[in-house]
Amino acid sequence: MSDTTRSTGKKTAGAFDVRTIIGSLLGLYGVILLLTGLLGDPETDKTGGINANLWAGLVLLLVSVGFLVWWKLRPIVMADTDDHSEIGAPPGH
Amino acid sequence: MVYGGSGPTPQWGRSLCSEVLFEVSAQLTVMAQTLIDANWVDYGILILYFGFVLGIGLLARRHISDSVDFFLSGRSLPAWVTGLAFISANLGAVEIMGMSASGAEFGLPTVHYFWVGAIPAMLFLGVVMMPFYYGSKVRSVPEFMLRRFGPGAHLVNSISFALAQLLIAGVNLYLLGTIVQALLGWSLWVALLVAAAIVLSYITLGGLSAAIYNEVLQFFVIVAALLPLTLIGLHRVGGWGGLTDRITEAADSGAGPPAEQQLNSWPGQALSGFDSPILSVIGIVFGLGFVLSFGYWTTNFVEVQRAMASDSMSAARRTPIIGAFPKMFIPFITIIPGMIAAVLVAEIADLKAGGTPSGVATGSAVTYNDALLYLMRDLLPNGLLGLAITGLLAAFMAGMAANISAFNTVFSYDLWQDYVVKDRDDGYYLRVGRLATVLATAVAIGTATFAASFSNIMSYLQTLFGFFNAPLFATFILGMFWKRMTPTAGWMGLVAGTASAVLVAFLSEDAFGSLSLGVVPIAGQGAAFLAASTAFVVDILLSIVVSLVTRPKPAEELRGLVYSETPREMRTDPDEASAPWFRRTVPLAGLALAMVIVLNALF
Secondary structure (H helix, E strand, O other): HHHHHHHHHHOOOOOOOHHHHHHHHHHHHHHHHHHHHHHHOOOOHOOOOHHHHHHHHHHHHHHHHHHHHHHHHHHOOOOHHHHHHHHHHOOOO | OOOOOOEEEEOOHHHHHHHHHHHHHHHHHHOOOOOOOOHHEEEEHHHHHHHHHHHHHHHOOOOOOOOHHHHHHHHHHHHHHHHHHHHHHOOOOHHHHHHHHHHHOOOOHHHHHOOOOOOOHHHHHHHHHHHHHHOOOOOOOOHHHHHHOOOHHHHEEEEEEEEHHHHHHHHHHHHHHHHHHHOOOOOHHHHHHHHHHHHHHHHHHHHHHHHHHHHHHHHHHHHHHHHHHHHHHHHOOOOHHHHHHHHHHHOOOOOOOOOOOOOOOOOHHHHHOOOOOOHHHHHHHHHHHHHHHHOOOOOOOHHHHHHHHHOOOOHHHHHHHHHHHHHHHHHHHHHHHHHHHHOOOOOHHHHHOOOOOOOOOOOOEEOOOHHHHHHHHHHHHOOOOHHHHHHHHHHHHHHHHHHHHHHHHHHHHHHHHHHHOOOOOOHHHHHHHHHHHHHHHHHHHHHHHHHHHHHHHHHHHHHHHHHHHOOOOHHHHHHHHOOOOOOHHHHHHHHHHHHOOOOOOOOHHHHHHHOOOOOOOOOOOHHHHHHHHHHHHHHHHHHHHHHHOOOOOOHHHHHOOOHHOOOOHHHHHOOHHHHHEEEEEEHHHHHHHHHHHHHHHHO
């Protein structure tokens, strides 16, 4: 069973890339925190004077961009040839 | 939680369970009062996470066409994904809150749960044991038992494992319910059903892939939640120097153990419960570092399953080793917040100074378990607060999902397929796996409600199941390296080892609470160390004696299962020799070991 799965390399459960999922969720969180930091009450009595939402939002956006760039640069690791042919997955893995 | 659920951890579950009883009765008289004020931004962050989790389940569903896809992710995942999932499956909220609790109470010695109690065993798993797990193409750890020792040891291992997973999933769910109740004010039932429904949906849809992808996602959400909390906390106390000054000041006026014990990881007397520094070091190194942690990390299928899902032998071996790198830094975002809470949060500082503050977190009396929740309340503005709540809930759900995805594999392959309905087509077992997931979730909800009324019974059951872990490592390691070891020795060693651990627990002062007799004057973590060590020694000795008088398996049946009968090509990955050093198992493990030694020397 597992041998056929591996040798064809076509139907792997990992074809949707976890890096895009992580990148987009952290990116959305980054935007939300950034806006909260800019528009909301920074509650500096809790944080000791830092606008924590703003900074955390910026860092999250940076990490998010990192994941998306990684995914763009190295898209192939475990390709499903049906889904990813447009981004240059080598046929037959 | 002892060590059955999430590795060797402080005993958190027990004290929490009994307190929640008070909380529930208190809530009948007082209107529900929440610890924090969550606003719509916080809720938005939480709902967004739930959306992503379910989306992963739906996406993963498209890629499942047989049982290997469902139970083992088609053996297709790269090492960094399985490596992060490996530590995430263990990084449940019970562990996060338990570690910060221990950090608040004892300080730095808590790092031993990571640097001594996890990393060496994880490296050993990758370097020494994984070649047999992955190379023999077994689909679960109990299946390795079946191939090596036959049905006796297999049944003992798979039944105790499956039952323990159900129990732990239930306890996890129950604790999640109580914390959601404390933080957001939802009723226990609503929290329980919502969490169970989400976990059920994504595992039934996406199987192990969905569980693993969610674990990786959860890892980043937890770091995003805990890192700002730690940094803001350090900023508030004036950096590391400020923190040590304030802990010293508090300790000098009688709060907690002496300051030098709180601020140095060794010899860690307060943690181990031994007065003598030498005994303390021996207890930590052998009890925690060897017997407890090797038993858990190297044989627990919840962990090993993550490595089995990887795409090559090399990736499987590197899974726990890659996991070791983030694992060694997790203490900095769990234990240090606990230490900060002990000087910054009024309630926790009061508790440490000997007071009995009351509150609304996980019980009407404040305990160290609440340290992280109170720190969140005191330090985080709305927004980051939502992220922190999301991180905790994510950790709870991922912990429960890990237990359930390991349960459905062992139930379908090791129990149903091997003993109940044999020789059906693959699609049949895939359906069994999905049904087992539904069943397991229903049982977990049942267990959770049971835990609400009978918390003591639950914590003793957890302690009991923990003892099944203790002798497993002995049987595995002897079986992997001694071809003479016989099937009879396999199951007898396991049963006798477990029984001896249970016996020691009964004779100790408090391992089974008031049921313990107190004949052996040892309590707390020391009792857990002693019970596990006894199980290990009894298992090894009995296995050797029984092996010498019973008939071993023929050597040709041990190919891939025992070191001396396994050709080198089966144990290693041919592609690895040409890979750069950072993609090879042994250099990577050496680097991790060196780093952890440096960390031990620094703190």
